[in-house]
Amino acid sequence: xxxxxxxxDMTKYLMERPHTLISLPFFVKRYGAAKSSISEDxxxxxxxxxxxxxxxxxxxxxxxxxxRYVPYLGKNxxxxxxxxxxxxxxxxxxxxxxxxxxxxDILDDPQDxxxxxxxxxxxxxxxxxxxxxxxxxxxxxxxxxxxRYLNVPFVIARKQSKVTEGATVSVNYISSSIDRVSKMxxxxxxxxxxxxxxxxxxxxxxxxxxxxxxxxxxxFNSNVAGTCVLCEADFxxxxxxxxxxxxxxxxxxxxxxxxxxxxxxxxxxxxxxxRFQ
Amino acid sequence: xxxxxxxxDMTKYLMERPHTLISLPFFVKRYGAAKSSISEDxxxxxxxxxxxxxxxxxxxxxxxxxxRYVPYLGKNxxxxxxxxxxxxxxxxxxxxxxxxxxxxDILDDPQDxxxxxxxxxxxxxxxxxxxxxxxxxxxxxxxxxxxRYLNVPFVIARKQSKVTEGATVSVNYISSSIDRVSKMxxxxxxxxxxxxxxxxxxxxxxxxxxxxxxxxxxxFNSNVAGTCVLCEADFxxxxxxxxxxxxxxxxxxxxxxxxxxxxxxxxxxxxxxxRFQ
Numbered sequence: 379x380x381x382x383x384x385x386x387d388m389t390k391y392l393m394e395r396p397h398t399l400i401s402l403p404f405f406v407k408r409y410g411a412a413k414s415s416i417s418e419d420x421x422x423x424x425x426x427x428x429x430x431x432x433x434x435x436x437x438x439x440x441x442x443x444x445x446r447y448v449p450y451l452g453k454n455x456x457x458x459x460x461x462x463x464x465x466x467x468x469x470x471x472x473x474x475x476x477x478x479x480x481x482x483d484i485l486d487d488p489q490d491x492x493x494x495x496x497x498x499x500x501x502x503x504x505x506x507x508x509x510x511x512x513x514x515x516x517x518x519x520x521x522x523x524x525x526r527y528l529n530v531p532f533v534i535a536r537k538q539s540k541v542t543e544g545a546t547v548s549v550n551y552i553s554s555s556i557d558r559v560s561k562m563x564x565x566x567x568x569x570x571x572x573x574x575x576x577x578x579x580x581x582x583x584x585x586x587x588x589x590x591x592x593x594x595x596x597x598f599n600s601n602v603a604g605t606c607v608l609c610e611a612d613f614x615x616x617x618x619x620x621x622x623x624x625x626x627x628x629x630x631x632x633x634x635x636x637x638x639x640x641x642x643x644x645x646x647x648x649x650x651x652x653r654f655q
Numbered sequence: 656x657x658x659x660x661x662x663x664d665m666t667k668y669l670m671e672r673p674h675t676l677i678s679l680p681f682f683v684k685r686y687g688a689a690k691s692s693i694s695e696d697x698x699x700x701x702x703x704x705x706x707x708x709x710x711x712x713x714x715x716x717x718x719x720x721x722x723r724y725v726p727y728l729g730k731n732x733x734x735x736x737x738x739x740x741x742x743x744x745x746x747x748x749x750x751x752x753x754x755x756x757x758x759x760d761i762l763d764d765p766q767d768x769x770x771x772x773x774x775x776x777x778x779x780x781x782x783x784x785x786x787x788x789x790x791x792x793x794x795x796x797x798x799x800x801x802x803r804y805l806n807v808p809f810v811i812a813r814k815q816s817k818v819t820e821g822a823t824v825s826v827n828y829i830s831s832s833i834d835r836v837s838k839m840x841x842x843x844x845x846x847x848x849x850x851x852x853x854x855x856x857x858x859x860x861x862x863x864x865x866x867x868x869x870x871x872x873x874x875f876n877s878n879v880a881g882t883c884v885l886c887e888a889d890f891x892x893x894x895x896x897x898x899x900x901x902x903x904x905x906x907x908x909x910x911x912x913x914x915x916x917x918x919x920x921x922x923x924x925x926x927x928x929x930r931f932q
Contacts, residue, residue, distance in 0.1 A: 389666040
């Protein structure tokens with residue numbers, strides 16, 4: 379196979395398997411090419427990804443070595459996307475009763491999910507995440523998008539028990555938007571003990587739902603490696619949680635005057651983009 | 656930019672935007688290369704995808720022309736995956752009370768979702784799908800995976816109303832597993848009239864839930880372009896629906912003897928793979 383064909387196939391192969399170590403002998407066999415040619419191919423791939431600040435090709439030396447594609451966006455890509463996203467969220471038609479915001483068009487769009495997934499996966503690319511957790515229903519597409527780029531499973535906590543999941547572990551949490559104690563649960567077989575968990579959700583007001591997922595994580599003797607939400611309602615000042623990241627911060631919703639103000643959240647300030655320097 | 660670098664970037668660019676027409680002048684400008692060079696690049700890409708029976712690069716001639724990447728798997732890839740998937744489902748630990756089957760490990764795994772999404776997107780690649788529909792909760796990851804490869808939005812029907820979605824349209828349907836009339840609904844702004852809808856779900860017994868989604872589609876003056884489920888329980892003979900496709904057929908579940916039998920469903924027989932001939 380020619381270099382040009384190898385490069386097309388290799389790019390596709392690696393992109394479909396993020397964070398997976400692929401040995402050089404695998405490519406040598408797949409393409410019937412010399413190891414030195416494969417090394418040159420990979421150098422081209424690495425260089426091209428880096429030039430666009432969109433992806434890192436990591437080389438792992440030694441007998442058990444190989445290459446690994448890490449989805450990773452440069453700072454400018456992230457800032458540009460979050461500025462655009464914030465301005466799209468500043469649309470009065472999104473305002474719903476009770477200070478909620480319609481976001482389904484973003485959470486159901488493959489191109490937005492690709493950007494958001496890659497962006498959050500950049501932040502946690504080197505955090506050794508084992509699993510992404512969210513709670514039904516609207517956080518699911520976000521969790522799946524992040525899980526795709528970290529190439530780990532995602533688990534969905536539920537607010538009601540389903541017969542199709544078997545035994546579950548449940549916790550109570552304060553749901554501040556309805557101001558009462560609620561319950562969420564996870565199938566016992568969905569999460570292994572000692573997992574490193576990334577919690578994501580679509581919308582955060584006081585953060586009660588996020589505390590529920592933290593509780594669930596503890597019940598499985600696991601560790602919260604990070605918490606990241608798509609939108610944070612900054613006007614709800616009584617936060618029940620600390621140390622979370624938000625992509626977008628909604629600073630004001632006026633349901634009477636039909637005004638919604640949004641800006642990029644604290645995500646960029648708390649993300650280390652230095653792998654591209 | 657050199658051909659080798661262009662090919663890496665072009666592969667990545669097209670793969671991230673399935674079913675999207677990209678004009679040749681766009682690539683000419685992006686790479687500062689001659690149109691003839693870009694055409695040669697694209698021919699290499701097309702040839703390499705076809706050789707692996709994993710993706711089609713379509714060329715659209717004329718002033719408004721360009722190229723389009725269509726995720727499309729060859730028959731052997733599909734058969735191999737479905738055989739493997741069926742044998743993984745034949746695991747007695749999956750049997751839950753009430754003749755249900757634990758599938759969350761498959762529906763939450765990025766690599767399975769990639770294969771399943773691409774596979775269903777192959778079947779409907781030329782059906783002009785506008786939107787993928789499913790019902791909460793477990794069909795969501797499936798819908799998202801298919802939507803990613805068709806590059807269209809997906810919508811989620813709900814069994815309970817949420818305050819964060821605004822106005823909704825609701826329908827009644829017979830939920831045969833609990834043998835009563837249930838309700839599902841969709842936000843009015845989630846689906847445009849005259850849409851071509853692909854309905855997907857994770858598990859089908861009699862098909863009551865699918866009839867609900869068909870009803871919803873009609874309420875939005877839209878058309879059901881196809882219906883596809885991951886698993887069909889073939890032992891439930893009183894089907895409420897016709898013309899659906901299934902990836903896997905579960906022919907027997909014996910909860911006492913802990914036996915579950917599965918095989919590939921009718922998907923392959925009803926899919927035209929001739930685009931690769």
